[in-house]
Amino acid sequence: MTDARPHMLYVAWGYPPCRGGGVYRALATANRFAEQGWRVTVLTADRETFHRFTGADLTLEERIHPELDVVRVPFEWPILEADLRRWSRSRAKNPKLWAKMRTMRDQIPFPETGYGPWRSTIEKAAERIHQADKVDLTVATANPHVAFTAAYHLHQKFKVQYVMDYRDAWLLDVFSGDRLHEPNSRAARWERKLVQSAREVWFVNDPILEWHQKLYPEHAAKMHTVANGFDPDLVPDTQDRGPVADKPLVFGYVGTVSPKVPLADFVKGWQLAKEQSEDLRDAKAKIHGYLGYYAQPRADMLAIIEAAADDGVSYEGPVGKAEIARAYDEFDVQLLMLGKGRYVTSGKVFEYLATGLPIVSVHDPVNAASDVLRGHPLWFPVKHLEPESIAEALVEAARSARTADEGIREKAREFGAGYRRDLQLDPRIEALGALVGAVA
Known part of the structure; x- marks a missing residue:
């Protein structure tokens, strides 16, 4: 029998067993969509990434909703590689020059140091997922912001609607309030086209939301505050x-x-x-x-x-x-x-x-x-x-x-x-369900 539930692709670099701060939002968001009647596929990095570089919290994997399909793809982070046996000869001879060249190379596919090369990996993976099981909606969460490219790729090629979920901000330094990238920079150009094509854009608090509404007044109506909340x-x-x-x-x-x-x-x-x-x-x-x-x-x-x-x-x-x-x-x-x-x-x-x-x-x-x-x-x-x-x-x-x-x-x-996490997510999930014809 065909499963009539809508299919949501969730793209997140930091997902269990990652122990970073944003992992709790990612875990809860994907789980809540599943609890509300969606079929959910999570596209994320392989476990080794977190075990080797960020630290891992294995208890978080136990909290992944049992019906979620988690697709893990390779992620390379050579700039943080501490095992000298894995270094190339050119890097060992001149580490500073190698790091400078690597930083430049990272930003060729996407303007984000360390994460840019992941773009092609997740775009190809997202397309494979869609071809195997049609995706009705993509939700991508940052940072890193390269995660948005998989959602944009499905939208451009297959007209799949998508949501951008910001944990912080891309062009805004949330500590100083300064702008991080000039209006004509590649990062700014990327964000403009991503926001323009997105169905919704989520932020974690009203000040960040209002900053972006002033930056993109023509897209202010699609922006929403979705606070983190507690589990x-x-x-x-x-x-x-x-x-x-x-x-x-x-x-x-x-x-x-x-x-x-x-x-x-x-x-x-x-x-x-x-x-x-x-x-x-x-x-x-x-x-x-x-x-x-x-x-x-x-x-x-x-x-x-x-x-x-x-x-x-x-x-x-x-x-x-x-x-x-x-x-x-x-x-x-x-x-x-x-x-x-x-x-x-x-x-x-x-x-x-x-x-x-x-x-x-x-x-x-x-x-x-x-x-x-x-x-x-x-x-x-x-x-x-x-x-x-x-x-x-x-x-x-x-x-x-x-x-x-x-x-x-x-x-x-x-x-x-009132700050329970599901109370923050449910209004948006309900609205997106109406978009794709879901019945919660």
């Missing part, structure tokens, strides 16, 4: 928690510590807060996740943490998404440390919202994350990133951890409930 089955159960009265407080951070995160500023504020508050005297600050973007922790970040070991600061290493509840079970207060930027939200803020625990925002107040958290009854933002302001927020949060009753915590959970 209910992965949120720790904190409903029975009350005031913490009989043990040292534990402050916790979960996520990738990028170079933009004010780690050193936090440590200075933490040390000052411990001097000021009896609630913090024996408190601990536990950092879970990766230090930097790759599997090996950055030495400078690790040194900052280890230098504050006597003050209760510790690095706990990466934690699998499926085991994340155990990490949260230790926390009395959550630390939200983000890089500065009006356009920065972070997916972590939504997971924090679900717990009902106090949240200390160690980030610039102008961040888009502040828009999400404003009104939360247990939110303690810093006024600026000087140690005195950070210490003040930490002291207030420690006091709330000692005194906030279940009623206040319930209000905090109710505040966050």
Whole structure:
């Protein structure tokens, strides 16, 4: 019997077992389409890519919807190859010249260093998938932005409608607010034609959406905010928690510590807060996740943490998404440390919202994350990133951890409930189902 369900092709470089920040959005999006009655094929990189270069979270593969068809294709990342036995003779003789030439070569097929050559691989794979089983809709997620080329290829050759899902932005530096590529650059020309042909374009927050609507006013109507949200089955159960009265407080951070995160500023504020508050005297600050973007922790970040070991600061290493509840079970207060930027939200803020625990925002107040958290009854933002302001927020949060009753915590959970991930995705999935004649 012919399967009448619509067929969606989902193109994502970072997909389980990748452990990068965007993988949770990719995993949840493909799963939700399947839950809503679509047949879903995921086109992604092979497992070796993540095991060798970014670090892998094997627990995430267990969460892939059982009806999904995952097609993995090769991805080469020679610039990060550390095994000298795999180096060419020309690279070994002059590594700097080789790196310069490789960067230029990468951008010939597509203007994205490191990822450009993947274009031909995913375009051919997408066409094979379509010819074997007609694709009704393509959703491609960035970054890398080369993923969009597979969707564009099917649209140009077979008139398949597609959605561009941005995790951040391509032409916009979400930290500085500056434009990254000039209007006549290849990247800008590529984005213009991709946006022009897309059925929908998704962004993770309103500030990024509004920036792009001003850039492409004629396409503003097809742009939508699809916030990250949290996954209910992965949120720790904190409903029975009350005031913490009989043990040292534990402050916790979960996520990738990028170079933009004010780690050193936090440590200075933490040390000052411990001097000021009896609630913090024996408190601990536990950092879970990766230090930097790759599997090996950055030495400078690790040194900052280890230098504050006597003050209760510790690095706990990466934690699998499926085991994340155990990490949260230790926390009395959550630390939200983000890089500065009006356009920065972070997916972590939504997971924090679900717990009902106090949240200390160690980030610039102008961040888009502040828009999400404003009104939360247990939110303690810093006024600026000087140690005195950070210490003040930490002291207030420690006091709330000692005194906030279940009623206040319930209000905090109710505040966050509207950011459940499926509630963010479902309106768009319903609209796209109507486009292709799907019956949910």
